[in-house]
Amino acid sequence: xxxxxxxxxxxxxxxxxxxxxxxxxxxxxxxxxxxxxxxxxxxxxxxxxxxxxxxxxxxxxxxxxxxxxxxxxxxxxxxxxxxxxxxxxxxxxxxxxxxxxxxxxxxxxxxxxxxxxxxxxxxxxxxxxxxxxxxxxxxxxxxxxxxxxxxxxxxxxxxxxxxxxxxxxxxxxxxxxxxxxxxxxxxxxxxxxxxxxxxxxxxxxxxxxxxxxxxxxxxxxxxxxxxxxxxxxxxxxxxxxxxxxxxxxxxxxxxxxxxxxxxxxxxxxxxxxxxxxxxxxxxxxxxxxxxxxxxxxxxxxxxxxxxxxxxxxxxxxxxxxxxxxxxxxxxxxxxxxxxxxxxxxxxxxxxxxxxxxxxxxxxxxxxxxxxxxxxxxxxxxxxxxxxxxxxxxxxxxxxxxxxxxxxxxxxxxxxxxxxxxxxxxxxxxxxxxxxxxxxxxxxxxxxxxxxxxxxxxxxxxxxxxxxxxxxxxxxxxxxxxxxxxxxxxxxxxxxxxxxxxxxxxxxxxxxxxxxxxxxxxxxxxxxxxxxxxxxxxxxxxxxxxxxxxxxxxxxxxxxxxxxxxxxxxxxxxxxxxxxxxxxxxxxxxxxxxxxxxxxxxxxxxxxxxxxxxxxxxxxxxxxxxxxxxxxxxxxxxxxxxxxxxxxxxxxxxxxxxxxxxxxxxxxxxxxxxxxxxxxxxxxxxxxxxxxxxxxxxxxxxxxx
Numbered sequence: 001x002x003x004x005x006x007x008x009x010x011x012x013x014x015x016x017x018x019x020x021x022x023x024x025x026x027x028x029x030x031x032x033x034x035x036x037x038x039x040x041x042x043x044x045x046x047x048x049x050x051x052x053x054x055x056x057x058x059x060x061x062x063x064x065x066x067x068x069x070x071x072x073x074x075x076x077x078x079x080x081x082x083x084x085x086x087x088x089x090x091x092x093x094x095x096x097x098x099x100x101x102x103x104x105x106x107x108x109x110x111x112x113x114x115x116x117x118x119x120x121x122x123x124x125x126x127x128x129x130x131x132x133x134x135x136x137x138x139x140x141x142x143x144x145x146x147x148x149x150x151x152x153x154x155x156x157x158x159x160x161x162x163x164x165x166x167x168x169x170x171x172x173x174x175x176x177x178x179x180x181x182x183x184x185x186x187x188x189x190x191x192x193x194x195x196x197x198x199x200x201x202x203x204x205x206x207x208x209x210x211x212x213x214x215x216x217x218x219x220x221x222x223x224x225x226x227x228x229x230x231x232x233x234x235x236x237x238x239x240x241x242x243x244x245x246x247x248x249x250x251x252x253x254x255x256x257x258x259x260x261x262x263x264x265x266x267x268x269x270x271x272x273x274x275x276x277x278x279x280x281x282x283x284x285x286x287x288x289x290x291x292x293x294x295x296x297x298x299x300x301x302x303x304x305x306x307x308x309x310x311x312x313x314x315x316x317x318x319x320x321x322x323x324x325x326x327x328x329x330x331x332x333x334x335x336x337x338x339x340x341x342x343x344x345x346x347x348x349x350x351x352x353x354x355x356x357x358x359x360x361x362x363x364x365x366x367x368x369x370x371x372x373x374x375x376x377x378x379x380x381x382x383x384x385x386x387x388x389x390x391x392x393x394x395x396x397x398x399x400x401x402x403x404x405x406x407x408x409x410x411x412x413x414x415x416x417x418x419x420x421x422x423x424x425x426x427x428x429x430x431x432x433x434x435x436x437x438x439x440x441x442x443x444x445x446x447x448x449x450x451x452x453x454x455x456x457x458x459x460x461x462x463x464x465x466x467x468x469x470x471x472x473x474x475x476x477x478x479x480x481x482x483x484x485x486x487x488x489x490x491x492x493x494x495x496x497x498x499x500x501x502x503x504x505x506x507x508x509x510x511x512x513x514x515x516x517x518x519x520x521x522x523x524x525x526x527x528x529x530x531x532x533x534x535x536x537x538x539x540x541x542x543x544x545x546x547x548x549x550x551x552x553x554x555x556x557x558x559x560x561x562x563x564x565x566x567x568x569x570x571x572x573x574x575x576x577x578x579x580x581x582x583x584x585x586x587x588x589x590x591x592x593x594x595x596x597x598x599x600x601x602x603x604x605x606x607x608x609x610x611x612x613x614x615x616x617x618x619x620x621x622x623x624x625x626x627x628x629x630x631x632x633x634x635x636x637x638x639x640x641x642x643x644x645x646x647x648x649x650x651x652x653x654x655x656x657x658x659x660x661x662x663x664x665x666x667x668x669x670x671x672x673x674x675x676x677x678x679x680x681x682x683x684x685x686x687x688x689x690x691x692x693x694x695x696x697x698x699x700x701x702x703x704x
Contacts, residue, residue, distance in 0.1 A: 065135035077130025094226030110156025116296030147465030150409035184697030187214030218690035219666030230256035262673025269303035290338035348392035413470035422481035442468035518554030569597035587624035591617035638667035
């Protein structure tokens with residue numbers, strides 16, 4: 001193991017070739033304008049987060065993704081989300097896990113980046129939406145639990161997750177720069193820069209990051225295939241003609257690669273391209289007070305293969321080189337107005353989205369042992385989705401302590417199946433749903449009551465929500481096609497309907513901040529995957545079907561300040577689900593998890609400890625799950641202990657270091673992909689992918 005501590009900015013901030021915007025970043029970083037510090041541009045470096053995240057309300061989590069936290073800073077969005085109570089991730093190894101909240105997965109989580117959706121393309125979700133974002137390149141992360149908002153698009157029955165950038169305005173000509181450099185065990189090396197220059201009339205902001213890691217070793221010292229590398233660059237150009245107006249143009253690009261222990265192929269390309277234009281106008285009038293809108297374009301171009309990051313197995317289905325290229329092009333728009341009168345505020349508007357999915361693959365001639373790469377073939381479009389929504393959300397402040405919030409939404413969703421054939425080789429046949437279009441009109445809504453208690457510094461709430469979710473690409477198109485006469489998901493899958501009661505409380509005092517959020521719900525036509533042996537040896541066949549399910553659980557959290565220096569944190573998360581149609585546990589439900597933290601902070605240094613305890617999970621349904629994960633069996637519990645310390649070298653520079661999994665525990669998460677034959681495992685005897693052993697890391701944060 002090694003720890004890399006970068007002490008020289010000049011050497012550590014040199015950005016390698018993948019940073020397409022590196023010259024611009026360097027110019028901004030070194031220019032007199034960027035280093036001319038306006039009085040309001042100096043920012044304090046935040047303390048390291050021990051556990052969880054702050055709650056703006058019992059229902060809403062708000063945090064700054066730039067805040068350092070333990071374990072070692074996140075590789076992607078899923079990695080960051082799983083540090084928030086209630087979140088887990090279906091693990092692939094080093095990077096690109098798929099986020100899960102309260103046991104719910106996929107489009108049940110409505111994940112937005114700057115108000116737009118970045119949809120992945122892999123039929124097996126190798127590139128989940130969170131794989132394309134770097135958390136530290138955003139200013140705020142908001143999680144709205146349950147179906148308790150209708151403002152942010154369709155679906156989101158489990159949660160709405162907003163990664164947002166909000167550039168702080170300038171009062172005078174000036175600039176600011178913040179960034180970080182991180183090094184750690186297993187070749188981990190991250191560097192990030194966020195530079196902004198502007199005045200009262202506008203700003204130019206450039207964000208760039210690059211991160212990489214080698215294969216890690218588990219607690220037994222065994223190497224787990226998990227090498228990855230990523231880079232992202234984004235530019236934001238904002239015009240602020242007055243204090244109440246903003247027009248912002250943004251563009252970005254990124255790419256990466258990742259080696260997986262739990263899949264038959266690796267991700268050799270995760271190309272992202274993004275464009276966006278948004279505007280906002282506040283304080284328009286007494287009744288019609290604000291208007292905001294945006295258009296966005298997001299493109300994902302993903303390549304997976306079995307030879308660039310590993311050696312083909314030489315036997316079975318992965319014996320020869322093969323590659324697959326898929327892409328997803330998403331175009332969307334949103335317009336929202338705000339009306340206020342007396343104690344009532346109404347936000348209402350429209351949104352729409354269209355996304356197209358295409359694919360192509362390489363070929364291998366067995367007779368001549370000739371490989372033809374995927375880019376020699378034409379794209380094959382297989383699906384086009386559309387969604388158009390009308391929504392409104394109203395807040396009524398009944399009194400100083402009482403509030404009602406209610407919302408309603410109506411979506412028209414459709415998909416067209418462009419596949420002319422199904423299967424391959426000897427199983428190739430005509431697609432019975434070729435050129436068919438299916439459409440559904442989907443209502444959603446909620447009502448919630450909130451009250452601040454008299455005489456007690458606490459808020460309580462209860463909300464009833466209903467969400468109807470159109471089957472997504474993975475559910476309609478990634479399941480095995482089945483034999484002739486098999487009813488295809490395009491014909492059989494009904495929209496998923498979730499009705500859920502959310503309730504909780506938040507208590508705040510000078511020393512104690514405690515919160516609790518709980519839920520109980522009924523899901524009609526829950527979309528569940530079943531897995532079984534395929535036609536070929538070692539091949540797995542999947543089938544998607546509707547069931548009814550019951551869910552419940554919740555999260556608890558508290559922080560208590562013992563004195564001016566010592567602080568404790570604790571959180572608890574539990575999820576329970578039942579397949580009531582088959583009287584079985586609901587597959588892929590995470591186990592009970594608790595976190596305990598203790599921190600000490602002085603004016604210029606701090607230290608903290610984190611103890612993560614995860615219970616065993618015996619409520620499983622083997623062979624069932626979602627499009628990525630499935631239950632392979634029960635899992636054992638584990639406990640991890642981690643430490644960190646930080647020292648403020650100057651008001652603008654802080655050095656921190658830590659050790660994760662201090663005692664080098666050998667363990668694996670319950671939500672997990674089993675190892676595959678490409679790395680020495682058998683799909684007939686799947687083994688969980690083990691997590692990293694002891695990891696040392698150090699990080700240098702700076703802000704000018």
